[in-house]
Amino acid sequence: MHGRYRKGRRIAPLLLSFLLLLSSCAPSYTRAEGYGMGTFLSVSAEREDTASALLPLVNALENEISHRVADSSVARLNLGETVLLSLRLKEALALSADVAEKTEGAFSPFSLPVTALWDFNGTPRVPDEAALAAALAQVKGASLTVSENGAASLIGKIDLGAVGKGMAADLLADALKERGESGLVSVGGSIAAVGSKGDDPWRVGVRDPLDTSKTVGTLSLLDAFVSTSGSYEKSFTEDGVSYHHIIDMRTGMPARQGLVSVTVVAESGVLSDILSTAIFAVGMEKGSALCEAYGAHLLAITEDGTLYASEGMRALFTAEKGTVLPL
Amino acid sequence: MKNVIFRRNDLLLLLAILVLSLLFALPFVMRREAGAAIVRYRGEVLDTVPLSVNEERIYTLPEGEVRVSFTENGVAVLSSSCPNRDCIRMGSVIREGSGIYCLPLAFSVTLTGEGIFDGITG
Numbered sequence: 187m188h189g190r191y192r193k194g195r196r197i198a199p200l201l202l203s204f205l206l207l208l209s210s211c212a213p214s215y216t217r218a219e220g221y222g223m224g225t226f227l228s229v230s231a232e233r234e235d236t237a238s239a240l241l242p243l244v245n246a247l248e249n250e251i252s253h254r255v256a257d258s259s260v261a262r263l264n265l266g267e268t269v270l271l272s273l274r275l276k277e278a279l280a281l282s283a284d285v286a287e288k289t290e291g292a293f294s295p296f297s298l299p300v301t302a303l304w305d306f307n308g309t310p311r312v313p314d315e316a317a318l319a320a321a322l323a324q325v326k327g328a329s330l331t332v333s334e335n336g337a338a339s340l341i342g343k344i345d346l347g348a349v350g351k352g353m354a355a356d357l358l359a360d361a362l363k364e365r366g367e368s369g370l371v372s373v374g375g376s377i378a379a380v381g382s383k384g385d386d387p388w389r390v391g392v393r394d395p396l397d398t399s400k401t402v403g404t405l406s407l408l409d410a411f412v413s414t415s416g417s418y419e420k421s422f423t424e425d426g427v428s429y430h431h432i433i434d435m436r437t438g439m440p441a442r443q444g445l446v447s448v449t450v451v452a453e454s455g456v457l458s459d460i461l462s463t464a465i466f467a468v469g470m471e472k473g474s475a476l477c478e479a480y481g482a483h484l485l486a487i488t489e490d491g492t493l494y495a496s497e498g499m500r501a502l503f504t505a506e507k508g509t510v511l512p513l
Numbered sequence: 514m515k516n517v518i519f520r521r522n523d524l525l526l527l528l529a530i531l532v533l534s535l536l537f538a539l540p541f542v543m544r545r546e547a548g549a550a551i552v553r554y555r556g557e558v559l560d561t562v563p564l565s566v567n568e569e570r571i572y573t574l575p576e577g578e579v580r581v582s583f584t585e586n587g588v589a590v591l592s593s594s595c596p597n598r599d600c601i602r603m604g605s606v607i608r609e610g611s612g613i614y615c616l617p618l619a620f621s622v623t624l625t626g627e628g629i630f631d632g633i634t635g
Binding site for chain 2: 375
């Protein structure tokens with residue numbers, strides 16, 4: 187009896203104090219914002235110096251992979267030089283080539299001849315038919331050879347516009363992990379959720395493609411990457427016809443698969459970024475199989491606003507209203 | 514003899530620890546629930562506006578002026594010297610963890626606080 191009393195007197199205050207202190211010590215996050223890769227960047231990290239220290243990493247990556255940067259690895263490859271690739275770039279190109287094969291060329295990393303004609307980052311216009319045909323021939327005839335030591339040589343021209351933001355998300359996520367911190371990074375809508383937010387998953391909204399001031403639902407993410415491709419992001423109208431920026435590299439024309447938005451959750455940023463573009467080009471049915479092949483999860487929104495989600499995505503996504511149909 | 518786990522003084526001690534712990538936790542709880550719109554230019558915070566205000570504010574930048582509306586219905590850019598006007602076309606945002614961005618001006622308005630997304634994809 188006295189033993190129970192002494193034990194209760196010792197344990198209870200300690201237990202109560204521990205529980206209360208534990209509940210009040212959930213991590214808080216500092217957010218730093220910036221611009222890079224032609225888009226908006228943000229890093230939410232536990233430490234203020236981490237959030238601000240990570241942003242410049244994106245600029246360094248851009249200097250390596252942007253074809254617009256004169257002495258980047260990609261620009262030099264495009265000029266016909268033999269270039270020693272970083273591991274990150276080598277892996278991104280290998281994955282791009284794999285997806286290109288699986289989509290029978292609907293997605294291609296060798297897309298610069300076609301994307302340059304459309305010029306969505308400058309003065310977009312519908313390309314001349316003959317010029318487009320010649321550009322497509324260059325895309326289809328392109329090839330990249332990489333030796334064991336990482337030295338690469340290229341026939342064709344690379345444009346990593348559909349890959350770069352995912353690569354940047356990977357880079358920032360790796361940097362957070364190296365620092366032993368959880369956090370959330372966003373590179374123009376390619377997002378990496380590292381760890382958890384305290385005891386909770388990170389909450390990522392999915393933009394409504396039919397009203398971009400709203401969202402269609404919430405993703406709950408733990409150690410995951412998400413990217414979205416949408417026809418609403420960049421488009422122009424010529425002679426009454428609307429043209430968006432997600433080009434089907436089989437035809438050289440904007441993909442017309444009845445989709446307005448494709449969101450992919452995957453194990454890496456580069457995979458989510460590539461798949462969101464590739465699936466937009468091949469459509470839901472083939473896209474669903476593609477996601478399954480890579481262990482990724484798919485949310486697709488059609489032109490009439492209907493949401494379709496894979497089984498794995500339905501476990502992560504909560505719609506704000508209406509039904510989410512299975513893929 | 515009765516089975517006594519705690520005596521009166523023990524209960525007073527527990528109560529004191531409970532009160533102290535709650536006082537310690539309170540700043541963290543209040544910080545998590547606070548909501549605001551944070552206005553940034555070139556990464557630097559220009560202004561922090563509580564979501565409860567109903568007013569317009571004008572931000573004078575070297576590139577020109579940006580007029581922003583803060584109301585209970587959301588935050589919206591009403592006018593901007595930026596030639597693209599993408600920020601105006603975005604309309605009003607109220608629930609987003611990332612808000613309105615103008616790339617050419619490097620100007621942004623982001624919403625923070627409990628119940629708001631940590632990020633937006635798309």
